[in-house]
Amino acid sequence: MNEPLSCELSNAGSAFTRRSGLLGLMDDLAEANKSNQDTINMGGGSPFPIKASREVYTSLFQELANSRAEIEKLYGQYSAPAGNQETRDKLAGYLRKKFGWNVSSEHVAVTNGNQAALFVLFNMLGGPNESAERNEILFPLIPEYVGYQNLLLPGLKVRAPKPSIQILNDHLFEYRVDFSRIQVTEKTAAVCLSQPSNPAGKIHSETDLKKLDYISNEKGAPLIIDSAYGAPFPNIIFSECPPYWSENTILLLSLSKLGLPGLRSGLIVASPERIAAFSKFSTSLNLAPNSIGAHILTELVSRGAIDHLCSQTICNFYQEKIAFASSKLISSLADTPCRLHHMGGGFFIWLWCEHLPFLGRELYSRLKTKGVVVAPGEEFFLGLEPDWSHGRECIRISCALPDTQLNVGIELIADEIVDAYR
Ligand SMILES: Cc1ncc(COP(=O)(O)O)c(C=O)c1O
Missing domain, CATH: 3.90.1150.10 (Aspartate Aminotransferase, domain 1)
Structure with missing residues (x-):
């Protein structure tokens, strides 16, 4: 094929x-x-x-199937461009309470999963415009998620400097960002990484994330953190590692590795301006995000079940x-x-x-x-x-x-x- x-x-x-x-x-x-x-x-x-x-999800679906008005609304209507308001409110409240972030529902939008969200982000931020050309996405540490390469419209390029390799012992090694090779320029549309990284399971330290955020922000580029496996959910991280956030960060969350890849659903957390642009671009592409995934997530968060x-x-x-x-x-x-x-x-x-x-x-x-x-x-x-x-x-x-x-x-x-x- x-x-x-x-x-x-x-x-x-x-x-x-x-x-x-x-x-x-x-x-x-x-x-x-x-x-x-x-x-x-x-x-x-x-x-x-x-x-x-699976038992948690199946019983949520069963409850939903038993509530006729609810399910008919979910499958019978397009949701709002940034997703339904209750999901956005709930998520913003959850992030404020859990991490003390200063975010409102304006910082949150529902997506059709991280792959679709990244397509929108890369091409919304990168490519020619009236005044300049930001034509590259910078990946500060490779190896990185293989699917990033499939998301670039012609004209948009990948830049990915070599990492340094640290030998930890006879059996283990670790990649480190080689900051001497990282150059964020006026051409950089965004700096992007997965945390933990797919494929290597790399966890970037808060110090490194802060540094990347700072040098990106200086050139007007956001730091995209793809948390497909990370915090706050599914949080498949083997140490204490809260998610990093600043107004210059774009955090992507997905329901897929929670065990719901068939729902094609996720969330994006970013500044209200970037969320507004993201929602408009997504609406042009998809009309609306998936409502069923957002509903399941809202229930998991409202019932306090997600962290456990x-x-x-x-x-x-x-x-x-x-x-x-x-x-x-x-x-x-x-x-x-x-x-x-x-x-x-x-x-x-x-x-x-x-x-x-x-x-x-x-x-x-x-x-x-x-x-x-x-x-x-x-x-x-x-x-x-x-x-x-x-x-x-x-x-x-x-x-x-x-x-x-x-x-x-x-x-x-x-x-x-x-x-x-x-
Ligand atoms: C790092 C990373 N980003 C994004 C995706 C795409 O996720 P989604 O299923 O939410 O589209 C994947 C899927 O495996 C992934 O590993």
């Missing part, structure tokens, strides 16, 4: 349909869903259907998976030069096989023939000069799997890598 198309396309049509890491991952996911039993899919970003959270769900159910679940898979991988690869990225959050393991005798893509293909799908690392090094071999030595492994599949998958990956070095 991820093949060039034969119909005639515009530049935008070609840009959005050409072979890419994201389209490849979504094809692998669809393939694994179809063939079901045989493939162990450790490639995509699907959340695990955690039993305890995130910290007790979702975060613990993934932390156990990561702990199991990483310790198995570390012991199986003890005699190789492989290292894992320090796991600050999310549900991926990012594995660096230094001096791997062949490319990560080759490892991906070899593993696929054995029935395990992983994500090849090079796709995550957005916009980086191709001479850096590091990306080709990495793979991303999802741990959002049942224990038996996780166990077998990790075993097959480790065997293949040990064999390769031999």
Whole structure:
């Protein structure tokens, strides 16, 4: 499916349909869903259907189905451009109370998920205008989410300087933002990062976020923090790490990794001016955001259920998976030069096989023939000069799997890598 198309396309049509890491991952996911039993899919970003959270959501849907007037309103009407007022009020109140932020409903809008929201943001902020041209999105630390590259209209570019690599011990390493290479200029439309990062599970310190925010703000660019896995929900973070906020920040929240990816819903928190612009652009694109996801979120927040769900159910679940898979991988690869990225959050393991005798893509293909799908690392090094071999030595492994599949998958990956070095 991820093949060039034969119909005639515009530049935008070609840009959005050409072979890419994201389209490849979504094809692998669809393939694994179809063939079901045989493939162990450790490639995509699907959340695990955690039993305890499914029960919460299913009973909310059942309640909703029993309230005829409510459900008919939700599916029968377009919501307001920035989403329904109750959701915006509730979320702003929640953020004020939990983090002391000075935000009102004017700072919040409902979105159709982070992917759609990022498309709006990147193209609303970047590209030619009357007085200047802000034509690049700066990613201060790569590897970054593979889907960012699929969101840029022709003319908008990615800039992503090399990070520095800190070796933590024999088994672990960590990427750090190399501030000596970070240059925010008049051309920068936005600085963007995921927190925790997908793929590496990197947590940026508050000091680094403040610094990035400061240098972005100086040049009139916002700092976009994509919290698809982060705080305040789903909060898959393995340490105390409240979300960062300033009037120059654009924070993106998604319901997907709460276990609701089918609802295609999320939220954006930003200055009222940016929220107003965002809502107008989104209305041109979608008419209105999804009301069902917003309703479910409003209920979770109103009932005070969201924090417990995130910290007790979702975060613990993934932390156990990561702990199991990483310790198995570390012991199986003890005699190789492989290292894992320090796991600050999310549900991926990012594995660096230094001096791997062949490319990560080759490892991906070899593993696929054995029935395990992983994500090849090079796709995550957005916009980086191709001479850096590091990306080709990495793979991303999802741990959002049942224990038996996780166990077998990790075993097959480790065997293949040990064999390769031999
Ligand atoms: C970092 C990151 N941002 C955005 C998205 C897209 O999220 P959504 O499902 O809310 O569109 C994903 C999905 O996996 C992601 O990992």
